[in-house]
Amino acid sequence: MPEFFNVRSPSQAFDDLRPHISAITERETIPATSALGRVIADEIHSPEDLPTFPKSTMDGFSVRARDTFGASETLPAMLEVVADIPTGTGPDAALNVGEAAVAYTGGALAHNADAVVMIERTQPADESSIEVLRPVAPGENVIQVGEDVHTGDALFSPGHTIRPQDIGGLLALGITDVPVLRKPRVAIVSTGDELVAPDTSPPPGKIRDINTYTIAARVVQCGAEPVIIGLAPDEYEPQLQAARDGIRTADALIFS
Amino acid sequence: MPEFFNVRSPSQAFDDLRPHISAITERETIPATSALGRVIADEIHSPEDLPTFPKSTMDGFSVRARDTFGASETLPAMLEVVADIPTGTGPDAALNVGEAAVAYTGGALAHNADAVVMIERTQPADESSIEVLRPVAPGENVIQVGEDVHTGDALFSPGHTIRPQDIGGLLALGITDVPVLRKPRVAIVSTGDELVAPDTSPPPGKIRDINTYTIAARVVQCGAEPVIIGLAPDEYEPQLQAARDGIRTADALIFS
Structure with missing residues (x-):
């Protein structure tokens, strides 16, 4: 009786094939918005910091933290509100001692400000002043420049398959074209x-x-x-x- | 202090939305080969039997099962090989008593044959005859007409998302166009x-x-x-x- 089959297991077959397999090296550059499911060809580094400006994580007031040190419900710190910096606008004001600026989630702080007080930790004093009921530490409620991503950080390695959130990450840094493998x-x-x-x-x-x-x-x-x-x-x-x-x-x- | 947020859980929000959601009913008919990931619009029934002919599941010989009854290694049944029916050809021979036809996996049986003997259960007797060493029951090693799918069987229900194997299943039955939802x-x-x-x-x-x-x-x-x-x-x-x-x-x- 002749042998009918010469069966190899999938792993044996793959071991036989592997030496003959060469990776695809041809690449093309395509819009990041069309890159879903494609495979990244080159290491991608961040061309910039993210965020590019110190950013509030709360609705409240940007302040000089030291102006709130020692503040309490019984002895609040009184600050004069000298500016309102809506989300999407740059910091067009600078704080002096005892001053604050209205801050929004995702928005910029005033120049010289180094912290944000949540609105829930303040109360209106008069038309242009607030009382701060608790101190904030420098950096509190603030995302610093480059805290998400620093210029030069490695974002993706070759071989990574692009997911929806990766498209968002690339675009956030202004990377609108990506090198992918054919x-x-x-x-x-x-x-x-x-x-x-x-x-x-x-x-x-x-x-x-x-x-x-x-x-x-x-x-x-x-x-x-x-x-x-x-x-x-x-x-x-x-x-x-x-x-x-x-x-x-x-x-x-x-x-x- | 005003309420800042009126937060609803995802399930609450979905409950609110649900009454306003109407299913898409517009449909289009597209080639099955392009239907990956699309959603079937109508119940699909099989237009035909699968297989359309009795089919051998083994390499060997199609036989009249009763001709093998009582066969054993010591007292084999002798059958004359009167035809060879390669895979892909129709049964162009009919068996009389004591006759067999070469059968192939996936191939047709001779007319009058009702079982297949595996080649391993036979040995050559002379140039045109074989010895069958074990009996087979009627239907053994045979896929009957319609055994996979009967004419009229429900194949897919509306709402089913088409997978690669579904494309194969549709095409096997000659369904080359499918109604899908927009x-x-x-x-x-x-x-x-x-x-x-x-x-x-x-x-x-x-x-x-x-x-x-x-x-x-x-x-x-x-x-x-x-x-x-x-x-x-x-x-x-x-x-x-x-x-x-x-x-x-x-x-x-x-x-x-």
Whole structure:
């Protein structure tokens, strides 16, 4: 009796294949907004600090922290509100001793301010003054320049697959174009004398080719591009030709 | 102190939204080969049996099972091989008493055959005959007509999201076009006086809009189509206008 099969386990087969696999190195630069699912080609470093300005994490008042030291409910610190710095505007005021500026979540602090007092920790004193009921430490309720990301920080390594949040992270730093690897092209050949195209009615003994399209959809899911070579009969020469066609036009070949 | 927030939990918010949500009913018919990730619109029934012919699950010989009854290693059943029915061809022979036909995995049986004997359970007797060393029961090693799918079987229900293997299943039955629901369109508005487009350099106090594109990528991942409406400042009228633009052109609106 001849041996019918010479079966190898998937891991054995992969060990055999591995030495013949070379990584794709061709790259292209594409808009970050179109990069979902693509694979980063080069290490990406931050071109700037984030945030670019000291930013309040609370609604309240930017202050010189030392002006609040010792403040309490019974002995509040009285500060004069000299400016209002809406979110989206730059700090157009500078604080002197005993002064504060209205601050918003995500907004800038006044010049000379080094902390933010939550509005809940203040009460109005008169039309232009507030009482601060608790002290704040320098830096409190403030995201410092570069606290999220520093200029030059490594953001992504080669081989990273881009997720939605990565697109946001890139754009936050003004990185609107990203170097990505070319998508792998995967050629697909289905073999078998019994196969006919799915849009035909199989004569007796034949069946429709479904592997081609099932595999193609999986290839798409994996982030690669299917290249459909077509059907090959159960003969050596046509199968060899189909395999050659596949390898010539693609990075990988799936033969089923 | 005024209330700053009137916070609702996601489930509360969804309960509020639910009565206003109507399912998409517009449908389109698209090629099954392009339907990955799309949502089936109508119940799909099988137009035919699968397989369409009795099919061998083994390499061996199709036989009349009764001709093998009582066969054993010491007293084999002798059968004359009267045909060879390669995979992909129809059964062009009919068996009489004491006859067999070469059968292949996935191939057809001879007419009158009702079982397949594995080649391992046979040995050659002479050039045109075999000895069967063990009996087979009727139906053994055979997939009957319609055993995988019967004509009229429900294959998919409305709302099913098409996976690669579903594409294969549809094509196996000759279903090359599928009715799917239109993709939901999701309008996206980012609000905030502090926002500038990601391809600009933010002046002091401003930041780049990243929510629009992060959300758009998530919308794509969910199988829907993002419709980017743009930025709206922190004012009621422009935000209302942006929301109206979004709702007019899309099925849902994400306001961030």
